[in-house]
Amino acid sequence: GAVVSQHPSWVICKSGTSVKIECRSLDFQATTMFWYRQFPKQSLMLMATSNEGSKATYEQGVEKDKFLINHASLTLSTLTVTSAHPEDSSFYICSAGSGVIDYTQYFGPGTRLTVL
Amino acid sequence: GENVEQHPSTLSVQEGDSAVIKCTYSDSASNYFPWYKQELGKRPQLIIDIRSNVGEKKDQRIAVTLNKTAKHFSLHITETQPEDSAVYFCAAYTNQFYFGTGTSLTVIP
Numbered sequence: 001g002a003v004v005s006q007h008p009s010w011v012i013c014k015s016g017t018s019v020k021i022e023c024r025s026l027d028f029q030a031t032t033m034f035w036y037r038q039f040p041k042q043s044l045m046l047m048a049t050s051n052e053g054s055k056a057t058y059e060q061g062v063e064k065d066k067f068l069i070n071h072a073s074l075t076l077s078t079l080t081v082t083s084a085h086p087e088d089s090s091f092y093i094c095s096a097g098s099g100v101i102d103y104t105q106y107f108g109p110g111t112r113l114t115v116l
Numbered sequence: 117g118e119n120v121e122q123h124p125s126t127l128s129v130q131e132g133d134s135a136v137i138k139c140t141y142s143d144s145a146s147n148y149f150p151w152y153k154q155e156l157g158k159r160p161q162l163i164i165d166i167r168s169n170v171g172e173k174k175d176q177r178i179a180v181t182l183n184k185t186a187k188h189f190s191l192h193i194t195e196t197q198p199e200d201s202a203v204y205f206c207a208a209y210t211n212q213f214y215f216g217t218g219t220s221l222t223v224i225p
Contacts, residue, residue, distance in 0.1 A: 034212070034213065041203075041218075041220075042217070042218070043205060043215045043216065043217045043218050044160070044205065044215045046212060046213065046214075046215075049212060093159060093160070095213075103148040103150070103165075103209055104150070104162060104165065105150070105162070105213065106162075107152075107159040107160045107161070108159060109158065109159045110157075110158075110159055112157075
């Protein structure tokens with residue numbers, strides 16, 4: 001099946017620094033990728049929809065200047081958490097589908113961000 | 117927008133028994149309903165899905181039913197095994213995925 005990777009899998013950073021998370025579709029092209037945030041024992045919260053070649057669509061309440069998304073190619077989307085604070089500590093997961101008609105989403109393994 | 121509700125939030129069953137998890141949705145335009153299994157610290161894995169033009173789908177011990185009129189769909193796991201223990205999420209898709217709140221399933225050996 002299709003594979004989505006994320007890097008890094010775990011990052012610890014100091015408050016005020018920026019962290020970039022990469023999401024790659026390894027064996028298919030993804031026009032659209034989704035970024036989710038997941039708190040412990042909770043569901044997936046959609047943060048934004050990343051569209052290749054255009055601006056990301058952010059969900060209500062998600063600060064676009066804080067969570068910068070770049071979908072530069074059909075296989076790569078990046079999420080940058082700028083000026084991270086402890087409250088940004090969370091599990092970030094991306095997903096990608098292989099086409100408009102095929103709704104099947106493949107999830108990345110997630111990135112655990114800890115901000116000290 | 118779409119609102120997906122999932123019940124129960126926790127479920128314990130004896131090994132070999134069946135488990136049923138139910139989800140309701142609000143947007144009649146939703147046309148795709150996947151179910152994901154997520155083990156602790158790992159990515160959600162698609163286990164079964166159903167399109168709006170189908171009422172039931174089965175894959176070995178797992179089945180999903182969809183009632184479009186009532187706007188609800190259910191996951192059925194038969195002959196449960198300890199390795200089925202995980203958190204299960206339902207989702208409904210219109211122009212994005214809306215996830216249920218999850219069900220923590222524990223299968224007791």
